[in-house]
Amino acid sequence: MGIAGRTRVWMYERMLLSRYLEELLIPAYFEEKLPAFDMRKGPLPGEIHWSYGQEPVAVGVCSVLGPEDMVTTAHRPHHVAIARDVNLDRLVAEIFQKNSGLSEGRGGHMHLYDASVNFSCSSIVCESMGPTAGMALASKLRAERGVAVTIIGEGAVNQGVWHEVMNMAALWKLPFVCVVEDNYYGVTVAKHESTAIARNSDRASAYGCAGEYVEGNDADRIAAAAGRAVERARAGHGPTILEVQTARLKGHYAGDQNTYVPKAILEKYFVDPIPSYRARLLADGDLTEESAASLETKVRADVKAAVDFARKDEYAPAESALERVFA
Ligand SMILES: Cc1ncc(C[n+]2csc(CCOP(=O)(O)OP(=O)(O)O)c2C)c(N)n1
Numbered sequence: 564m565g566i567a568g569r570t571r572v573w574m575y576e577r578m579l580l581s582r583y584l585e586e587l588l589i590p591a592y593f594e595e596k597l598p599a600f601d602m603r604k605g606p607l608p609g610e611i612h613w614s615y616g617q618e619p620v621a622v623g624v625c626s627v628l629g630p631e632d633m634v635t636t637a638h639r640p641h642h643v644a645i646a647r648d649v650n651l652d653r654l655v656a657e658i659f660q661k662n663s664g665l666s667e668g669r670g671g672h673m674h675l676y677d678a679s680v681n682f683s684c685s686s687i688v689c690e691s692m693g694p695t696a697g698m699a700l701a702s703k704l705r706a707e708r709g710v711a712v713t714i715i716g717e718g719a720v721n722q723g724v725w726h727e728v729m730n731m732a733a734l735w736k737l738p739f740v741c742v743v744e745d746n747y748y749g750v751t752v753a754k755h756e757s758t759a760i761a762r763n764s765d766r767a768s769a770y771g772c773a774g775e776y777v778e779g780n781d782a783d784r785i786a787a788a789a790g791r792a793v794e795r796a797r798a799g800h801g802p803t804i805l806e807v808q809t810a811r812l813k814g815h816y817a818g819d820q821n822t823y824v825p826k827a828i829l830e831k832y833f834v835d836p837i838p839s840y841r842a843r844l845l846a847d848g849d850l851t852e853e854s855a856a857s858l859e860t861k862v863r864a865d866v867k868a869a870v871d872f873a874r875k876d877e878y879a880p881a882e883s884a885l886e887r888v889f890a
């Protein structure tokens with residue numbers, strides 16, 4: 564596949580960071596919420612969307628980007644923030660809505676923002692399209708190298724704004740990549756119930772841009788396809804719609820059990836991508852059992868330290884609530 568062993572180990576490590584973090588956040592989320600499932604309660608109040616199962620998309624895409632590039636995403640952001648190298652302590656503190664968080668706890672899990680690595684996300688489905696294409700336009704007008712990438716769901720691309728932006732991005736040959744995470748569901752609505760064609764990447768022909776679909780939820784294949792898309796963007800050939808098959812293993816939001824997903828789809832597509840990737844890296848000699856085990860131990864320790872830190876951290880002082888408010 565031509566991907567350096569070092570890059571593959573980095574992708575494995577970032578996938579584990581996201582996965583092990585969520586393995587700690589999931590029980591934390593349910594603290595104090597049950598039995599009534601009161602969303603206001605516990606250390607993680609509100610709604611959370613786990614990235615669990617979708618880690619290959621973020622690491623594959625971010626593995627081909629540099630610091631000059633820009634990455635945005637939506638309401639399911641943990642894997643993308645981690646693949647983009649957002650500071651782990653500040654990320655986790657933000658998820659816990661604490662004062663050391665990226666935005667001093669004002670954003671929370673769905674509004675992570677870190678200008679130091681050109682990363683942001685939004686709870687509004689498809690919101691990122693316009694601003695991210697705007698970043699691509701700025702990069703082009705300034706004759707800079709940066710490519711702007713947004714990672715959004717297959718449900719999002721049925722929003723009207725998506726079509727407007729794709730048309731403009733293609734017309735102006737912007738250095739823009741729209742990565743579509745095809746986890747086959749927008750909340751409880753299956754792709755075949757919401758979308759007229761099987762692959763959103765085929766919509767590329769309507770805009771005169773490149774389109775590619777990647778099967779298998781496979782970090783190596785995603786990295787290769789993302790590499791092609793970013794190369795086209797940097798060379799001035801305009802945007803790509805890169806749709807990637809992935810697996811929403813923990814339901815739409817915390818508490819959803821995927822019970823409405825038919826067994827045939829669950830068994831065929833909702834498969835954990837991490838064990839097979841580990842096995843491949845061992846088979847190819849990129850990892851040994853010993854180096855894999857020591858990496859896994861270190862990642863577990865790092866996420867535990869970040870969660871312990873966030874739990875002990877303070878909330879922003881009440882008197883700061885009106886700071887940085889526009890009106
Ligand atoms: C504009 C807008 N409409 C509706 C919602 C409620 N909502 C949150 S996530 C979601 C589904 C998104 O599905 P998809 O884009 O496929 O992303 P996924 O959750 O599968 O990652 C909806 C409808 C929203 N946040 N914003």
Ligand SMILES: [Mg+2]
Binds near residue numbers: 718746747748
């Ligand atoms: Mg979806």
